[in-house]
Amino acid sequence: MMRPIRAACLGTATALVTLLACAPVAGAASPHAGGKARTLTLLAELQQLTRFPVTPGTVSQGDRVVVRSVLKDQDGNVVGETNGTCTTTRGGDPASVEEAEQCVTTYTLPDGQLTVQGMYYDYIAQGPFDNAITGGTGAYDKARGSVHSDTIATTPTLVRRFTIHLV
Numbered sequence: 001m002m003r004p005i006r007a008a009c010l011g012t013a014t015a016l017v018t019l020l021a022c023a024p025v026a027g028a029a030s031p032h033a034g035g036k037a038r039t040l041t042l043l044a045e046l047q048q049l050t051r052f053p054v055t056p057g058t059v060s061q062g063d064r065v066v067v068r069s070v071l072k073d074q075d076g077n078v079v080g081e082t083n084g085t086c087t088t089t090r091g092g093d094p095a096s097v098e099e100a101e102q103c104v105t106t107y108t109l110p111d112g113q114l115t116v117q118g119m120y121y122d123y124i125a126q127g128p129f130d131n132a133i134t135g136g137t138g139a140y141d142k143a144r145g146s147v148h149s150d151t152i153a154t155t156p157t158l159v160r161r162f163t164i165h166l167v
Helices: none
Strands: 039-051 064-072 078-090 099-107 110-119 131-134 146-153 159-166
Touching: 064 099, 078 159
Parallel strands: none
Antiparallel strands: 039 064, 039 159, 064 078, 078 099, 099 110, 110 131, 131 146, 146 159
């Protein structure tokens, strides 16, 4: 579902993706053990975001964003990090066109990695998004499911909550 974009701030326009997906806490068992579905919650704090615009000063198709975030559990313990890239697929005037990005992110954890990918439409307003878990390594080998992300803080640092549904 696409959402209209209301305001623009290019610097944070894609801080969003930063964390397109997420992963389980350190030491968690394989999501496939016993065939049980699991839900995990992690917090992602943005560490780096760099935008590579096709045309400086605008948001254009083909712009790239590279992001890195630190993942924490509910107690504030660092359990991993995310590293991802997003490509703008629909650019234009934020007041009249809904911009869109296609993102691919890897979540590195002590027991393996999760990969996530999908579209993000409401990044200027830091809105929520849902992406697909496309696979993993180690304890997350053959992982499937989805990640729901919502913003819980924008200052002093962008923080997103990831609700990870492993099936």
